[in-house]
Amino acid sequence: MQMVAADWLRSDNQEDDLAGRPDSVDASAAFFGGATTSVLWNSEELKCTSFSFADYLKARGWIAMDNIISESLLRPKWRKVAYGGMQPGFDDNHTDESFLEDMVMNANVVKRDLLKVMQDSVSISQYLCIVTLVSLVWAHTLQSTLDENSLLLLDASLFGSGFLVLLLTKEMRSLNLLFHYILNISFFTTGLYMLAPIYHPLTRSISSDSIWAVTVTLVILHLFLHDYSGSTIKAPVALKNPSLTSCVSLNASVVASVFIASRLPSRLHVFAIMLFSMQVFLFAPFVTYCIKNFSFRLHLMFSFGLMAVTLALVYTLHHLLFMLLLGLLVFISVVCPYWLIRIQEYKFEINGPWDEAKLCFNVTD
Template sequence: MQSMEADTSGNSSPTQPKWKKVAHGGMQPGFDDNHTDESFLAGMVMNANVVKRDMLKVMLDSISISQYLCIVTLVVLVWTYTLGSTINENSLLLLDISLLGLGFFVLLLTAEMLSLNLLLCYVLNISFFIAGLYLLSPIYHTLTQSISSDSIWALTTTLIILHLFLHDYSGSMVRAPGTPEPTFTGNISLNASIMASLLIASRLPSRLHVFAIILFSLQVFLFSPLVTYYIKKYSFRLHLFFSFGLMAVTLAFAYRLHRLLFVLLFSLFIFVNMVCPYWLIRIQEYKFEINGPWDEAKLCFNITE
């Protein structure tokens, strides 16, 4: 009778079967539900999924963020020069045509799956897009007449910050073959940039001004991620060369506009490309992850025909 009783201490008696791990939710007679023995922690793994990061690689990856910061900064500088009448509508139209031609030229050189039919489809869609934008430019010109300029500047600044904060820097917004669907935050970021462009355009003096500045802004915000994606995919060295060249041009224009803006922008590049990667490497030392037999079981099915 004594041999049939379970040991209240939780250890197996000589007449009891040896304890072993069973499937999730299973029970063994003679043992408590929470019973473990010295072999329970044998399967414990420390930091199995922690990625060891290299400082140089993290710094090179962060260049993509600085690259897009330069693109947005150049757009804001063009807005500023246009509002200050430094750039007229003819110069803006020439800039639009140059950017459009340069973008197609880069795609032809770097895109692997870009056929002639697909290129013609792009040209046709862009033609319809430009025609519709030109027809709607009188509406955009009078869109915010009842709103004060101070409210327009504050709202535009907020939308640009929101755009930068929610922008998908991983490149998933690019609708290229094999890339994932655009994220929800990425769509919000894109809509914020378009809205900011419309607010700025509504403060310009003529319909042609409005058309030219909106076309310029939408070309940059919509198509620059596609162009930079293909440049990086084609050659990482070309991506670095393009990024550093873009930083130099952006800093030069910022210096011409105001020296304080130059200092702030240069400090931002240092922070993004050096300080943030250093922080990321350092905090990896404090990452502590434990995996073991207490994790939820993962079912694996081996289906053979």
């Protein structure tokens, strides 16, 4: 570019040649120095006191400014900064050639084993059987197969077996903790007994078909929103705050229990069935967690035994429901783990400088 300008300066064919002018020597020196510094022109023709050499050439129409001054001299170099606003000459989303150098593919992808996934799915099948057993007790109570005395005996058996599991798994490490649990359960039982007269006539003006439809919907909602991670073993530093979905799931089970209890003939029936339902929905996940934390083999034995008992009881009630429950258990424990392993092959994860920053500490500390 500098040779072209020099040849032009030495040309005798251009109009108003600059050769011989002392001011042109200063201008050419300023141009070949690579700067656009203003110089003083003595020509009466220009009538100005401060003018750059490039502006002079452009004003005369002899050569364009873009052909003289390179864009690299005008645009600043792009810098990789986190804050500071937009950089002049670059878009807000501009990236340079080093943008993809920090990209990492499949950094957090975990290779899963089919047997391990099937073992983890046992907890879901186990809770499905627990809810099915509760539904069977509801059905037999509504059919008057179970009276209030049988329900109270069942409640006492569940309380005793639950405390026995807590004692054997060393969850109750002191007598003070044992008394604390007993006191809370006493308050809970007394409250249910006092609320039984309110629950009894609650849905008297609603048809039975509407009650059954709403109850089935609430039970399905409870199964879908239940926090199944409560049956898994967590790290000691894991947060124990309940999620919104788990609270909605628990409330759905309570409302379904109230609807069923309101269709029973006596207040003692209402108290017995509500106590049974609350025992299962509130304390069964904690008891199964204690068993799994104590021995995983015992957890598997308990789960498969529970599945066998549930299938046998459902078979005596209805053959079609038995086939439906068996298909659900096979789908959850076999088909879903195999499906997860197969689609894991197509998992593709990329990480790079565009990802949000992740905290490496707990903000509540």
